[in-house]
Amino acid sequence: MHGKLEGLIHQEVYRDNDESFMSNRSGASYAPEGGCVPVVAPGDFKFSAAFLDHGHIYGQTKGLLEAGGTLCSVYDPDQSKLDAFCKKYPQVKAVQTFDEILDDESLHLVASAAIPDARARIGAQVIESGKDYFTDKAPFTTLDQLQQIRTLTRATGRKYLVYYAERVHNEAAWHAGELINQGAVGEVIQVLNLAPHRLSAKYRPDWFFQKQHYGGIITDIGSHQVEQFLTYASAKDATVNFALAKNVSHAAYPELEDFGEFSLTGDNGTSFYSRVDWFTPDGMPVWGDGRTFVVGTNGSMEVRKYIDPQRNNPASLIHLTTQDETREIDCLGVIGYPFFGQLILDVLNRTENSMGQEHIFKASELSLLAQEMADAHGGAF
Amino acid sequence: MHGKLEGLIHQEVYRDNDESFMSNRSGASYAPEGGCVPVVAPGDFKFSAAFLDHGHIYGQTKGLLEAGGTLCSVYDPDQSKLDAFCKKYPQVKAVQTFDEILDDESLHLVASAAIPDARARIGAQVIESGKDYFTDKAPFTTLDQLQQIRTLTRATGRKYLVYYAERVHNEAAWHAGELINQGAVGEVIQVLNLAPHRLSAKYRPDWFFQKQHYGGIITDIGSHQVEQFLTYASAKDATVNFALAKNVSHAAYPELEDFGEFSLTGDNGTSFYSRVDWFTPDGMPVWGDGRTFVVGTNGSMEVRKYIDPQRNNPASLIHLTTQDETREIDCLGVIGYPFFGQLILDVLNRTENSMGQEHIFKASELSLLAQEMADAHGGAF
Numbered sequence: 001m002h003g004k005l006e007g008l009i010h011q012e013v014y015r016d017n018d019e020s021f022m023s024n025r026s027g028a029s030y031a032p033e034g035g036c037v038p039v040v041a042p043g044d045f046k047f048s049a050a051f052l053d054h055g056h057i058y059g060q061t062k063g064l065l066e067a068g069g070t071l072c073s074v075y076d077p078d079q080s081k082l083d084a085f086c087k088k089y090p091q092v093k094a095v096q097t098f099d100e101i102l103d104d105e106s107l108h109l110v111a112s113a114a115i116p117d118a119r120a121r122i123g124a125q126v127i128e129s130g131k132d133y134f135t136d137k138a139p140f141t142t143l144d145q146l147q148q149i150r151t152l153t154r155a156t157g158r159k160y161l162v163y164y165a166e167r168v169h170n171e172a173a174w175h176a177g178e179l180i181n182q183g184a185v186g187e188v189i190q191v192l193n194l195a196p197h198r199l200s201a202k203y204r205p206d207w208f209f210q211k212q213h214y215g216g217i218i219t220d221i222g223s224h225q226v227e228q229f230l231t232y233a234s235a236k237d238a239t240v241n242f243a244l245a246k247n248v249s250h251a252a253y254p255e256l257e258d259f260g261e262f263s264l265t266g267d268n269g270t271s272f273y274s275r276v277d278w279f280t281p282d283g284m285p286v287w288g289d290g291r292t293f294v295v296g297t298n299g300s301m302e303v304r305k306y307i308d309p310q311r312n313n314p315a316s317l318i319h320l321t322t323q324d325e326t327r328e329i330d331c332l333g334v335i336g337y338p339f340f341g342q343l344i345l346d347v348l349n350r351t352e353n354s355m356g357q358e359h360i361f362k363a364s365e366l367s368l369l370a371q372e373m374a375d376a377h378g379g380a381f
Numbered sequence: 382m383h384g385k386l387e388g389l390i391h392q393e394v395y396r397d398n399d400e401s402f403m404s405n406r407s408g409a410s411y412a413p414e415g416g417c418v419p420v421v422a423p424g425d426f427k428f429s430a431a432f433l434d435h436g437h438i439y440g441q442t443k444g445l446l447e448a449g450g451t452l453c454s455v456y457d458p459d460q461s462k463l464d465a466f467c468k469k470y471p472q473v474k475a476v477q478t479f480d481e482i483l484d485d486e487s488l489h490l491v492a493s494a495a496i497p498d499a500r501a502r503i504g505a506q507v508i509e510s511g512k513d514y515f516t517d518k519a520p521f522t523t524l525d526q527l528q529q530i531r532t533l534t535r536a537t538g539r540k541y542l543v544y545y546a547e548r549v550h551n552e553a554a555w556h557a558g559e560l561i562n563q564g565a566v567g568e569v570i571q572v573l574n575l576a577p578h579r580l581s582a583k584y585r586p587d588w589f590f591q592k593q594h595y596g597g598i599i600t601d602i603g604s605h606q607v608e609q610f611l612t613y614a615s616a617k618d619a620t621v622n623f624a625l626a627k628n629v630s631h632a633a634y635p636e637l638e639d640f641g642e643f644s645l646t647g648d649n650g651t652s653f654y655s656r657v658d659w660f661t662p663d664g665m666p667v668w669g670d671g672r673t674f675v676v677g678t679n680g681s682m683e684v685r686k687y688i689d690p691q692r693n694n695p696a697s698l699i700h701l702t703t704q705d706e707t708r709e710i711d712c713l714g715v716i717g718y719p720f721f722g723q724l725i726l727d728v729l730n731r732t733e734n735s736m737g738q739e740h741i742f743k744a745s746e747l748s749l750l751a752q753e754m755a756d757a758h759g760g761a762f
Contacts, residue, residue, distance in 0.1 A: 187630070189629050189630075189640055189658070189660065190640070190642070190656060190658075192575070192656060194573070194674060196676070196681065241623045241625070242622045242623035242644050244622070244646070244652070248570050248650075248678065249568070249570075249678045259570055259571070259652070259676075261571070261644070261652060261654065263623050263642070263644060263654075265625070269629075271625070271640070271642060271656075273642065273644075273654055273656070275571060275573060275652075275654070275676070277570070277571075277676060279570065279676050279677070279678070279681065280681075281679070281680045281681055281702045281703055281704050281707075282704040282705070283680070283702050283703045283704055283705050283706040283707050284681075284702045284707055285707065289681075289683075289702075293575060295577070295640075295656070295658060295660050296660075297629065297630045297660070298662070299662045299664070300577065300660065300661075300662055300665075300670075302670075302690070309683070309700045309702070309707055309709070310700065310707065310708070310709045319690045319691065321662045321664050321665045321670075321690070322662055322664045323662050323663040323664055324663070324664050325664040326662075326664050326665055326666070326690055326691065327691070328690070328691045
């Protein structure tokens, strides 16, 4: 059987050397180029970066810069992280203490990608200093942190914004929401997300493998997925039906959860299922073949977010099937990243067009509740 | 935004007239051409067909004929169903009573696609007459029926075989199992099946919409999916984590369940999730864009069973990603349907190479248990 098949197999082999591995193939430094339109003049929106533990800070910074933001200062206790950031953005001023950023009253916002369990504490400092905060996901690792920040944002009116990159920094994922809003599939019945990620273990910091710091796989990469569900399904809340997280085959990292899955039912009756995992094989040329499937009463949709296997890499496209036709919508380089301009204007105008504060909290809350259920089931811990 | 996108949309429009709708576009008459190698000489394996309520009887018959079976007689109480079958297979002898088939000691097997809740009763008659039985799925609509047949097969040694077509009559789905057995993805961690089906309501008989007769969406099309899980994951049993079935938007058919989903954990720790639905939009050129995703410790796999949207229709292909490469394996017209020859030899030699009896029962049992959980949750009934 094998020999017979050999001639029918269309092969593509992708190889990267280690040096370029993180930049090209790992989601940790995912930062798409271009695609934002400046919404403000230079100096109108000032932000700084602080705590650069996760490479996503580069995606956050790039998005804000391309939307017209002005990068002022940067802080990290680790000089090498600081140097790398300053090399990438020579216009930025490195400061020696976080207080220098907190005390700078000219700043509108502080972008941050700290170790996950430190994000809420840092965010509270930023908010108490009178600025808005823009953190990498996951925004919280415990429900307590969430509750404290919910209270703080209500009391102060400041924003705790989150970089849910898998929708806001992906053209097809963003446009899927626009199409759904236009009624392309009728009423949404189900959103289903497949979210494989590449582990790249040797490039990951220690905290990545310590559950107290990263919070569990559903808390972490699950929060992205819930955010997409709430957006596409127009759900305000949901019930967790089932959740599971475990370490299948990475005994060297006993606190790593390499596989998770969970099911939600939205407050409007919509269904959501997601699988999250760290099993992207090395032969996959991107860090994860992320997909979203949406079933509606009047059509269905598949989103291929990062690659169209065997066809295009990178890719960012939608297969939309309606009652009349099926078509492919190529979003790459077309849709851009409107999120960042909307976020800047939200900060300046105190609006919620990029993402509502309660939506941001709810995406995290539901992923934390699902993680809690998974933890209660047992698993590796 | 819409105007801007217009030029980027690659459109394919598929239209069928009503006459060809069922034959080309509805899963009810799915019966792939060719691909079986005769395993016996004419007359060595004799079978008859009886109770032709579901069009799948044509797929069952075709598969057995192409593998070398000899079609002897046919029975149905409805003359028009009988006439249609005889027109398709002029070599067959129409008989006036089912007893004529039961009493024919030259027959090895009776193939049947009765109304689902009658399948066990008819199967018991066939088995008690000393022949094996080959029914369309779902093989049972209640756990009681299953228990009775389990007892009967153990007592008699006869076979209660099931046409789980979505694997055994699909080249990519069949070959996926072969690849997994060869270790292509390492140890299987998860199997996930998306199983949309076209409703084609106006072509469906009344019993299709009556839950007592069809048993619920998970009992019915869910049984296919569980069978694939047990096969791909080498699971012998499983626990139902969560199951849901409901009528989302077909108020005219109050007992139809148009959407279902369920999650299992295998006795070997593997995960299974499936969504089953009747929401294939009319613009989809096939009756369902069925997909299977397999995550393994050492690779992953996507099976596009019936179509590669925008690319090929029909299609039956596998995207396999290993640690070394990602490749597309085109199975259409290559793999064939070895199941039918194996089944014939199993009947003649009393072996279990095509499918084990306990595997057959377990696929149904787990789908019935999931349906039971879904029913207990509420839903439309």
